Amino acid sequence: MKVWNSAYLADIEEQLDDIENRLILIDADLIIIDNEVGQVHTVVNAIQAMIDSLPILTETGGTVITDGTEQNVYINAAPDGVYKPICVKINFTAQQAGEETIVRLYYDNAPGGAGLLLVDELTFAGVIAPAMVVVDLDPNRYGIAVTIERTAGAARAYPWDVVYEATP
Amino acid sequence: MTVHYDDIDVNEDILLDLPFREGTGAITQDVAKPHHSVDLIGAPTWTPLASNLMTLNMDGATQYLECQGADSADLDFTTHSYSIWGWLNWTVDDFSQIVIGRYELDQSGWELYLTQGAGGNYLSLRHHHGGTRTAAYSLGWTPGVDWFFGVVRFGTGVFMIRNGVAVTVTTSVGGLQNPGTCNEDLVIGARFTKDNNFLKGMLWRPRVAGGLGLNGIITPNRFNQVYAREGVWF
Numbered sequence: 001m002k003v004w005n006s007a008y009l010a011d012i013e014e015q016l017d018d019i020e021n022r023l024i025l026i027d028a029d030l031i032i033i034d035n036e037v038g039q040v041h042t043v044v045n046a047i048q049a050m051i052d053s054l055p056i057l058t059e060t061g062g063t064v065i066t067d068g069t070e071q072n073v074y075i076n077a078a079p080d081g082v083y084k085p086i087c088v089k090i091n092f093t094a095q096q097a098g099e100e101t102i103v104r105l106y107y108d109n110a111p112g113g114a115g116l117l118l119v120d121e122l123t124f125a126g127v128i129a130p131a132m133v134v135v136d137l138d139p140n141r142y143g144i145a146v147t148i149e150r151t152a153g154a155a156r157a158y159p160w161d162v163v164y165e166a167t168p
Numbered sequence: 169m170t171v172h173y174d175d176i177d178v179n180e181d182i183l184l185d186l187p188f189r190e191g192t193g194a195i196t197q198d199v200a201k202p203h204h205s206v207d208l209i210g211a212p213t214w215t216p217l218a219s220n221l222m223t224l225n226m227d228g229a230t231q232y233l234e235c236q237g238a239d240s241a242d243l244d245f246t247t248h249s250y251s252i253w254g255w256l257n258w259t260v261d262d263f264s265q266i267v268i269g270r271y272e273l274d275q276s277g278w279e280l281y282l283t284q285g286a287g288g289n290y291l292s293l294r295h296h297h298g299g300t301r302t303a304a305y306s307l308g309w310t311p312g313v314d315w316f317f318g319v320v321r322f323g324t325g326v327f328m329i330r331n332g333v334a335v336t337v338t339t340s341v342g343g344l345q346n347p348g349t350c351n352e353d354l355v356i357g358a359r360f361t362k363d364n365n366f367l368k369g370m371l372w373r374p375r376v377a378g379g380l381g382l383n384g385i386i387t388p389n390r391f392n393q394v395y396a397r398e399g400v401w402f
Contacts, residue, residue, distance in 0.1 A: 052397045058173045060197040062205050078191035080220040080401070143191075161203075165170055166189070168221075168398050 053167060055084065061161025066101065066150035073103075074162040075145040077116065083166035085137035088146045091159040092128035099153025100125045105135060108143030116145050123151075137164075173199065178394055181384045183242050184354075184376040186233075190214075191222045196233070200375075202242055204354070206235045209362070215370065221401040228261040228368025232358030240354040243270050243376060245278055245321070246346050250378035251386040252280055252293075253318040253329075253394065255402065258369035260284045260311045265367045267317075268374050270354045271296050277350030280319060281365065282309060293319050293326055295347040302340040306330070314370070314402040318391040327388070332395035334388050373398075 064071050074088050095101065101124050106116035124133065135146055148158060173179060185200040191214050198204040210231035212224045226232065258265060264283045271277025274296050283290045292305040304326035309315060318329035324343025328335050352360050356374060357367035378384040 048396070052400070054169060054171050056171045056173050056176070058199050060199040061203050062195070062197055072190075072193060072195075075193060076189050076191060077193075078214070078216060078220070078222055079189070080216070080222060168401060 055165035055167055057163065057165050059161055059163045061159070063157050063159045064148055065157050066148060066155050068150050068155075070102075070104070070147050070149040073146045073148050073158070073160050076140075076164075077108075077143045077145070079141060079143065079166070081167070082139065082141045083164060084139045085144055085162065085164040087137055088135040088160060088162045090133045090135070090148065091131060092124060092133055093131040094156040094158065095124065095126070095128055096153060096156070097126045099156065100151045101158075102149045102151055103133065103135065104145075104147045104149070105137075106143075106145040106147070107138070107140060109140075110142060113142065116143050125152075137162075174201070178386055178390045179377075181377040181379045182375060183378050184240075185373065186356075186375070187373050188214075188222050188224050191216075196224075204235045204240055206233050206354075206356070208233055209358075212357070217401065219401045221372065223255075223370050223372040225370050226357045226367050228259065228265070228366045230366065232362065232366060233356035234358075234362070235354040237270075237351045237353045240270060241351075243354055243378065244350050245378055246349055248378050248380055249320070249322045249382065249384040250278075250376060251318065251320045251384060252374070252376050253316070253386065253391060254374040255314060255316055255372040255398070256282075256367075256370060257314045258282050258309075258311050258367065261368040262365055264365050266355060266357060266359055266365045267291075267367060267371075268354070268356045268376070269360060270350055270352055271347070271360050272350060272352050273360065274299050274301055275350075276348035277352060277360075278321075278347050279360070282367075284311070291317060291319070291328065293321060293328075293344070295321075295344050296350075297345050297348045302343070302345045304328075304337050304339040304344055306335040306337050308335060311369075316391075316395045316399065318386060318388075318394075320385055322385055329388055329391040329395075331399070332392040 104121040105119045108116050182200045194208045196206050212226045212231040215223050215225040267280045269279030271279045279294050288307040289309040290305045291309045294303040306328045316331050320327050359365035
């Protein structure tokens, strides 16, 4: 059996009061921290939204075998928004003397408008040197196409590629 | 500031990526490095979403996409790890609809397909080998909903992601076996014979990554990042 001095209880009560006061201060700190974490989340979300909207430099390509009609080399007839096509490169190595092709560039510049309209065209006759033809492109929102048409000679393969910046 | 396509971590081992940007015509271009030439058969409908994102809609009857076997040999997965992901919204018509595959039934290759049965709506990955097949499936692929799907094969195991969240996968006893070497065409939205199991509904940006060992595996976290980035368009 222990004998307690009531003076000890007073000391303990004082210490409990002190702990309670400290807990109140900790609670207040937690509210501040919680608020700051919320602000960090807001900033992170804003950064994420910004990153998600960054354009992605993308490339694709293929080979067009000319058939005597006007054929699409590269087309994006309905972009999902403003994007930045940079250039189309067409390899004319296969074209022979006496053969002729026309490369055309089209843009659309209005919603529900007239569609793809001719902007420029160039005729390539005979052996092309240097063999790689580069078509520079402009930023665009409503549509773009680069085409090729064989007007003389045999069917030939024209490898091509395009580079553009777009999301997603 | 620009992000370079090949530097995005999810694109490290990418072999096929069809963002359907053309919006017209009968050819769609692969923006992954191999430049697979993919033809649209039966004139699937170019269909922009409300966000203006261009998708392809297939009628479940005659329309599908294909890439010749000789041009898609890099998608002949046997011991490889590989991942398939993209967006779809299907309508039940044919009870079994192929999303994407490069296979010959019970002989070779792999296929990803949707089915509706008494137990629910399934997305299944199936391997064909030696006169039989093994498979893995998940449930909950309700028709009429835009779903982000991600499917990963690693060894005998499979995991699947739906809208950024891992779903329960049930696998054949013994797990998925290695598919036989396949020379068939890549088909998107149709059976390997191209006369049945047509996909009915929307498809956007089917992608395939593959490799040996850990290459070709897209982690759930990376799938989640893709879902977060692309989900705003749907």
